Amino acid sequence: MPPELYQQIDRQALFNLQPELRGSVSNGEFKSETNIEIITSLKPDFLPVLYPHLNNAPASLHQLSQSEPNNLGFNTESWLALQVKQPRLPVETGYCSFWDYLNLSVINNYISDSANFNSAIINFSQDWTESHLQSITDETIAKSLDKITKGLLEWIDSSIFAKT
Known part of the structure; x- marks a missing residue:
């Protein structure tokens, strides 16, 4: 995505990218002339909604977006940004969010798997x-x-x- 779009995502903390949940940017700052990639994951509680559409995901998701544009699976709040990176030579610039440290299945079951949740907090x-x-x-x-x-x-x- 263009850096301008990332700046909007950054300012509005879309995809659950709250500042306190971001790691440090490694290898300098993002440059304005190179696209930025965001690796995301759908929150686990929304997976059952999309599961029936996985056979032909691109076509099914396009159809779903047309027939149900207000489906919560299409809101940025339903997604977790795991990593933000900008490929550059010789090394890429970027950071990981807290969500990247967390086994996402823990989000729904954090009480039963508090050790995994605690481990993610400690590592982050x-x-x-x-x-x-x-x-x-x-x-x-x-x-x-x-x-x-x-x-x-x-x-x-x-x-x-x-x-x-």
Whole structure:
């Protein structure tokens, strides 16, 4: 899809792409001249609605979209964005969402399989922390050095003026 369309999806958090559920972008920022891909999965509770149409999915889904345009399976809220990526050489840029870490069958059965749900939360949190830790650390060090430098300059200035 064109980057402009992705920006709209990003702003409106379509496909359940809430900012707090996104991992860090790897390998730089998205470029405006290259298409962006979103890998999605239908929420498990909507699969039974589409299951009868899987024999000839493209034709059946087209017919279903014409006959039932308000079918919830066609709403972006019914889909989960797993990954967002932009193919570029030598490596692609992109990120995974929390949904990519989660076995989607757990969404409907999270109470009976809380270990899998907890594991997804832990893995997503660890990856998010690792990817953000360096920038947080760098920012904290830079702010501390800036405060120390300003303090030293003020002390030097006050020392010079005190002597004159």
